Amino acid sequence: MLTAPNVPLCLGAGKNRPIGRKPEMTLSTTTLLGLLKQQKYEFFSGVPCSNFADLFEQVSLDRDIASVPAANEGSALAFAVGAALAGRRSVVALQNSGLGNIINPLTSLVQVNSIPTLLLISVRGHTDEPEDEPQHRIMGANTHALLDQLAIPWSEFDGTPQGLTASLLKAEEAFQRSVSFAILVRKGQLSAGLGVVANGEQQAEGYPLSVGSALEMISEALRPTDLVVSTTGFISRELFRVSDRPENFYMQGSLGHCSAVAAGVALAHPSRRVIALDGDGAVLMHMGVLSTIGYASPRNFLHIVLDNEGYVSTGKQESTSVTSSLEAVAKACGYRAVSRCVTGTELGEAVARGLSTEGPHFLLCKVNQSHARSLPRVTSRHSPEENKEAFQIALNQPEAFDLQAVPAGVAG
Numbered sequence: 001m002l003t004a005p006n007v008p009l010c011l012g013a014g015k016n017r018p019i020g021r022k023p024e025m026t027l028s029t030t031t032l033l034g035l036l037k038q039q040k041y042e043f044f045s046g047v048p049c050s051n052f053a054d055l056f057e058q059v060s061l062d063r064d065i066a067s068v069p070a071a072n073e074g075s076a077l078a079f080a081v082g083a084a085l086a087g088r089r090s091v092v093a094l095q096n097s098g099l100g101n102i103i104n105p106l107t108s109l110v111q112v113n114s115i116p117t118l119l120l121i122s123v124r125g126h127t128d129e130p131e132d133e134p135q136h137r138i139m140g141a142n143t144h145a146l147l148d149q150l151a152i153p154w155s156e157f158d159g160t161p162q163g164l165t166a167s168l169l170k171a172e173e174a175f176q177r178s179v180s181f182a183i184l185v186r187k188g189q190l191s192a193g194l195g196v197v198a199n200g201e202q203q204a205e206g207y208p209l210s211v212g213s214a215l216e217m218i219s220e221a222l223r224p225t226d227l228v229v230s231t232t233g234f235i236s237r238e239l240f241r242v243s244d245r246p247e248n249f250y251m252q253g254s255l256g257h258c259s260a261v262a263a264g265v266a267l268a269h270p271s272r273r274v275i276a277l278d279g280d281g282a283v284l285m286h287m288g289v290l291s292t293i294g295y296a297s298p299r300n301f302l303h304i305v306l307d308n309e310g311y312v313s314t315g316k317q318e319s320t321s322v323t324s325s326l327e328a329v330a331k332a333c334g335y336r337a338v339s340r341c342v343t344g345t346e347l348g349e350a351v352a353r354g355l356s357t358e359g360p361h362f363l364l365c366k367v368n369q370s371h372a373r374s375l376p377r378v379t380s381r382h383s384p385e386e387n388k389e390a391f392q393i394a395l396n397q398p399e400a401f402d403l404q405a406v407p408a409g410v411a412g
Contacts, residue, residue: 025159029055030193032164036091037064039168041118043083045069045076046093047285048317051122051185054192055093056317069320071284072256073098077105080117089175093120096143096184097136097253106150106180114178118171119152122185129187133379135232135253147182154182159189207342210370211306212238214347215277218304219243221351222275227395229262230277231255234312237375239277246394250378250387256285259293259303263360266298269395273300273355280307280321287329293360294334301360303330304351308369330362341365 032055044059044067059067066083070076073094080090094102099121110117124133125140139146147154153174155167164183171181215238222228228248230236236250249265251258262276283290283305293303309322327338336359339350347365354361378387 025163026189026191027157027159027161027164028191028193029053029058031161032190033058033062033065033193035161035164035168037062039172040089041091042066042088043080043090044093045079045090046120047071047073047076047095047098048311049093049095049122049124051095051124051187051190052093052120053190054194055190058193060318069318071281071320072286073101074105077102077110077117081105081109081113081115084115084117089118091118091120093122095122095124096139097124099139099143099146103150106152110180111151116175116178116180119180119182120185121154121182122187124187126186133252133377135384143184152180152182154184156184157186157189206309207366207368209342209344209347209365209367211235211308211367212242212371213344214306214365214367215239215242217344217347218275218277218351221348221355223273223355225394225397226273226275226355227262227265227269227391228275228277229258229265231258231279231282233279233282234371234375235277235279235306236378238371240378240381241376244381246390248387249391250382252378252384256282257289258282260286260289262303263289263293263296263298263301265395266301267296270298270300271398272395273302274298275302275304275355278303278305280305280309280326281311281319283326284320284324290330290333290335290362294330297334297336298360299336299358302351302354302363303335303360304354304363304365306365306367308367310369312369312371327362327364330364335360335362338362339364 042065044065046056047070048056056069059065066088068079070079076092076094080092083090121143123140123143125136127141153170155170157163157167167183171183174181211234219242226247228239230239230248230250232251232253232255236252239248240250249261251261258278259276262274266274293301305326307321307326310319311317327340331338337357338361341347341350341363350363354363382390
């Protein structure tokens with residue numbers, strides 16, 4: 001059993017808050033996992049963040065703890081609740097940006113039924129750290145207040161085994177009251193126990209096309225007036241590198257909502273072609289929107305999913321697309337035509353067909369996990385407001401186009 005070390009805790013509800021303290025110590029994910037198991041945690045779920053280093057891979061390889069890679073944070077919490085109902089003490093790992101996705105199950109399921117869960121929350125946009133990307137600014141400044149408002153006690157991890165032990169003891173006290181507890185983890189506090197380097201140069205494997213090469217082919221096929229909405233992460237950064245243009249709206253944050261934004265643009269501007277550049281993790285996070293798009297049926301809409309079967313920008317964790325046929329789901333949801341591509345020739349033909357015939361089209365392209373060591377960030381040239389304004393100006397330039405009819409079903 002854990003014993004209490006002599007280290008300060010940072011509890012919620014306004015008690016002992018850290019002031020200007022930045023992470024100085026680093027704990028290996030192997031040690032973290034060992035301490036969790038020592039405290040009898042037996043089930044793990046969550047959504048990856050680079051702050052967790054290789055924790056998700058470590059858990060997946062550990063025979064003493066069951067794990068499920070969830071598509072979104074709310075589902076991760078629901079999995080954990082199910083395991084807790086069956087008698088297994090559970091951990092949910094998420095980035096603080098994902099707090100919005102768990103508020104409903106946290107309040108109406110976990111708290112109403114008094115089923116405590118340990119939350120490992122990676123904090124992006126912390127107010128006493130160097131400025132993070134803009135999508136993290138608001139949640140970073142409000143993470144503590146949000147947890148306090150939800151009456152969830154929390155502590156800030158200090159990067160030491162003693163600090164984690166102290167936090168787990170406080171979690172134990174909360175569990176005795178049937179209350180969940182949150183441990184906040186910051187950048188640099190966890191190191192990869194398996195030697196996996198997040199955000200390093202990823203090597204090509206499995207499929208011939210990389211995200212960058214696929215986007216080069218797609219960009220060459222677009223007309224100057226075609227509108228593009230790209231999902232957050234490496235896809236937007238690769239598009240920015242390959243073909244930065246006013247007609248691109250780069251999603252920064254809001255993982256899983258790219259296709260809905262793009263479909264909304266397509267429905268509001270039926271005389272313009274609109275392309276959603278999506279990823280497998282993003283589609284899986286809010287897959288119900290495929291049914292909505294099939295129902296709304298925007299004829300000027302092309303949904304391209306670059307599927308690398310993982311969350312590469314956060315550390316190469318595996319996604320569940322490896323066992324899913326997303327194009328089959330899109331077909332069942334009512335997309336007019338769907339395609340699956342692996343080679344450059346297949347991609348070129350499918351893009352040409354999707355841009356010239358009536359949609360909505362769904363095009364899934366399997367890609368490898370190869371990226372350059374350093375990709376430029378959109379914010380190096382455009383603030384989110386500047387990107388929005390440029391896109392709106394480009395969007396309001398009238399431009400009609402002709403689409404050929406295409407039979408519903410699989411187009412390739």
